Amino acid sequence: xxxxxxxxxxxxxxxxxxxxxxxxxxxxxxxxxxxxxxxxxxxxxxxxxxxxxxxxxxxxxxxxxxxxxxxxxxxxxxxxxxxxxxxxxxxxxxxxxxxxxxxxxxxxxxxxxxxxxxxxxxxxxxxxxxxxxxxxxxxxxxxxxxxxxxxxxxxxxxxxxxxxxxxxxxxxxxxxxxxxxxxxxxxxxxxxxxxxxxxxxxxxxxxxxxxxxxxxxxxxxxxxxxxxxxxxxxxxxxxxxxxxxxxxxxxxxxxxxxxxxxxxxxxxxxxxxxxxxxxxxxxxxxxxxxxxxxxxxxxxxxx
Numbered sequence: 237x238x239x240x241x242x243x244x245x246x247x248x249x250x251x252x253x254x255x256x257x258x259x260x261x262x263x264x265x266x267x268x269x270x271x272x273x274x275x276x277x278x279x280x281x282x283x284x285x286x287x288x289x290x291x292x293x294x295x296x297x298x299x300x301x302x303x304x305x306x307x308x309x310x311x312x313x314x315x316x317x318x319x320x321x322x323x324x325x326x327x328x329x330x331x332x333x334x335x336x337x338x339x340x341x342x343x344x345x346x347x348x349x350x351x352x353x354x355x356x357x358x359x360x361x362x363x364x365x366x367x368x369x370x371x372x373x374x375x376x377x378x379x380x381x382x383x384x385x386x387x388x389x390x391x392x393x394x395x396x397x398x399x400x401x402x403x404x405x406x407x408x409x410x411x412x413x414x415x416x417x418x419x420x421x422x423x424x425x426x427x428x429x430x431x432x433x434x435x436x437x438x439x440x441x442x443x444x445x446x447x448x449x450x451x452x453x454x455x456x457x458x459x460x461x462x463x464x465x466x467x468x469x470x471x472x473x474x475x476x477x478x479x480x481x482x483x484x485x486x487x488x489x490x491x492x493x494x495x496x497x498x499x500x501x502x503x504x505x506x507x508x509x510x511x512x513x514x515x516x517x518x519x520x521x522x523x524x525x526x527x528x529x530x531x532x533x534x535x536x537x538x539x
Contacts, residue, residue, distance in 0.1 A: 244288055244295045253303065253330055257317055261326060262310035263303040267295030272334050273364070273535060274301045274327070278345030281456030283309040286446035287344060290368070290520035293528050298340070298535065303330065305350075307455030315454050319462035320353060327354050331361055340364035340538070342531070345517065346371060352469035359472060364538035365480045366531065369488050369517045372500055374468035381496070388492040395490035401432035404439055423448075436487045436516040443521045473504050480507045481534035485515030485522060510534070 248265040255261065264284070275291070277284045284302040291300055304311040306326055307318040327350065331339050340363050343351040348370040355362045376382055405411050410425045417425065424441075426448075431441035473480055482501055486494050494511060501507045510530045515522035520531075 244291060244300070246295055248299075253326070253333060255306070255322075255326055255329060257322075259306050259313040259317060259326075260311065261303050261306060261330075263301065263330070265299055265301050266291070267297070267299045269296075269298040271298055271340060272301050272336055273298045273340045273342055274303075274330065274334075276327075276341060276343035276347030276350050277302075277305065277308075278347050278369075279305065279308070279451075279456055280346055280459035281308060281452040281454075282346075282446060283450050286444075286450065286518075289443070289445070289524075290344075290518075290527070290531070292524075294532055294535065297532065301330070301334065305455075307452055307458060309450055309452065313455075315458040318455055318458035320350070320459055321462065323350050323459065324353050324357055328358060328361070337361070338363035340535070342366040342368065342535070343370070344368040352472065353467075355476065356469050356472040359475065362476065363478055364535060365476065365478070366534045366538065367480070367482045368531075369484050369519065370482055370497065372496060373470050373473055373504075374500070375466050377466075380499075384492070384496050384499070388490060388496065391490040391492040395487065396433050398432065400438045401429060404428050404431075404441065433489065434517045434521075436485060436514050436522045440521050444518065470500065470504060473507065476506060478506070478538050480504065481538060482507060482509045483512065483519065483527065483530050483534065484509065485512045485517065485519040487514070487516045488519075489517055508534075 244266040246267050250262060250264045253261040253263055275287060277287055283304045305323055306313040338361055341351045348367045352373055376385055405425055405428050408424060410421055427444060428441045430447050431438050431444045434444060484494050484497055488494055501509045512519045512523050512526050520527040
């Protein structure tokens with residue numbers, strides 16, 4: 237049976253980061269300790285609260301700094317002021333406000349690209365790096381990459397349509413005509429399918445947060461439009477003088493993508509990969525104890 241998570245301890249008053257172009261970014265801190273750990277949520281267009289459960293226990297060792305990236309839920313910003321370059325500069329502004337020389341960063345999903353871009357631009361400003369369910373550090377162009385990613389797309393589609401999703405919908409009594417469902421039931425049906433994409437254990441769907449009003453399509457599209465067509469951060473990662481820890485489920489959007497991660501991690505001498513069995517894109521929900529152990533060990537070995 238999955239473990240119910242608790243609210244993080246040592247909550248501090250929220251504050252707002254004022255950017256040079258007059259956006260205000262929501263910042264929330266938890267924890268005790270001598271070092272900050274800045275958490276980068278996924279997206280683009282996501283927000284931080286879906287990640288809180290992932291850090292249960294970590295706040296006993298570090299001060300965790302969560303923030304909503306510009307354009308996200310608590311950090312409204314006009315789309316014309318949203319770009320990946322602005323996201324990088326926001327992270328540098330946050331570092332300056334925290335008053336630290338080097339950041340410890342934990343990033344999830346697309347947040348790992350932001351972390352890599354920041355490292356590439358400000359290598360002297362980064363210390364600990366932990367990537368959860370990461371994006372690859374370069375745009376694919378070699379034959380082996382394209383072939384592997386084609387296999388991944390096929391496996392991902394099958395993973396998103398697996399039988400367990402429909403069985404859970406039926407088990408919850410939601411296998412009726414859409415018009416017959418209440419709004420609450422419709423939301424639950426949506427969340428089960430959302431869990432089918434992000435979790436290995438679909439039955440853990442009540443623990444899955446985010447999506448719907450917690451996601452800004454406008455912010456996502458603005459950031460994506462500004463992404464470089466070709467990028468490669470492998471050299472920046474390889475030059476980093478501290479270990480880089482990667483934590484990923486063996487069913488991250490299906491069973492194939494972790495093979496891609498293994499390939500690029502093997503080419504970066506200071507990178508360490510921990511694969512969590514029977515876990516998806518949000519491994520802290522599928523395997524909370526194993527994930528928490530891996531995350532705390534990674535942070536203690538890089539900070």
